[in-house]
Amino acid sequence: MAKTKIEDVDLYAILDLTISATETEIKKAYRKKALQCHPDKNPDDPKAAEAFHELSRALEILTDAAARSAYDKVLRAKEAAKLRHKELDSKRQKLKEDLERREREAMSGSGINLTDEQKLAAEIQRLQKEGSRLLQEEQKRIKEEIQRSLSRLSEPVWDSSLNRIKIKWKADKTDNSNGGYDEAILRKFLKKYGDIVALIVSPKKKGSALVEFDNKEASEMAIEFEKGLPENPLTLKWLNEKPVLTTKREAPGPSLVSDRDYESLVMTKMRQAAERQRLIEEMKKEES
Missing domain, CATH: 1.10.287.110 (DnaJ domain)
Structure with missing residues (x-):
């Protein structure tokens, strides 16, 4: 040519x-x-x-x-x-x-x-x-x-679903107050460490919950420092014994759908609901 x-x-x-x-x-x-x-x-x-x-x-x-x-x-x-x-x-x-x-x-x-x-x-x-x-x-x-x-x-990246934290506290089976804790109270104690991806209070077992943070630093600080209510302290431990890092599979690209788009909002809420249900099911399996 x-x-x-x-x-x-x-x-x-x-x-x-x-x-x-x-x-x-x-x-x-x-x-x-x-x-x-x-x-x-x-x-x-x-x-x-x-x-x-x-x-x-x-x-x-x-x-x-x-x-x-x-x-x-x-x-x-x-x-x-x-x-x-x-x-x-x-x-x-x-x-x-x-x-x-x-x-x-x-x-x-x-x-x-x-x-x-x-x-x-x-x-x-x-x-x-x-x-x-x-x-x-x-x-x-x-x-x-x-x-x-x-x-x-x-580069290693943080996947919150691989790094859940188990939260324990004292609560009798007949205690309707669940030892003084519910999701709102737990969030109040934990949000100071960083953004919370998911937080589930066990619907079956008293005195038990799972939490996911969006980064490693927030998770580590919560485990090390958070004690909760003085009269009923919290115990936080890694669900998998130690933090797990993974790697990126592909470079992030620009979103083709606006955050204000109705379909995008519906799909986001559906994914959040599915993730919450999955956490509940996993917690039930572990407790059984």
Whole structure:
């Protein structure tokens, strides 16, 4: 496939920018796009390398003052030509294009003056010879960010369902107050350590409950420090004897459904109800 001429490509459109964009906006747009189309991020996409190359070429040209000036001049000339062409019928337009082509050929042969396209080609050739330090730095930065993102997938993470805490206190079978504790009172004692994912007071056995915190630090502090009511202290222990860490399976992605979406809210409540019921069933099995 023949290589596309630079004057036939809208470099600003590749970056979703306009010709008035600042250099800072150009770099920011490049980084955002590069993270999406980098070949390392899209190993199964045969077009990823070509898209990343086009993106890199846009950055290389638009962050070099001389090259961008030459490119912008060609771009503006093409836009102006489009407006003029709309006012010409097909016959007059063809005559005009033939005349302009002959003029370019004449200038090129004489070597007296260079057209805007020729000046742009010269700047592109200069960039290719000199190399682009900025482009290399940006590509290195993008690659390092992708590698950091991939490495985070193997980092240990906290799964509250694997790290439940069993809570015990004294309570007679006939004690309707359950030793002075219910879910609201337990939450009041435990919430100071961190966010509570789930808390279930045993519906069958007095003086027993399970709790899950959303992080390891909160769980450890609750086990070490929480005593509850002075007249009826709490005892907190790991259900599985010690904390368990797991690893991420996939990188988190943006949610496709808004939190305000009705369906999302319904599904969330259904999942919470199912998790609560599962905890109750597990507690009943353990107590039996």
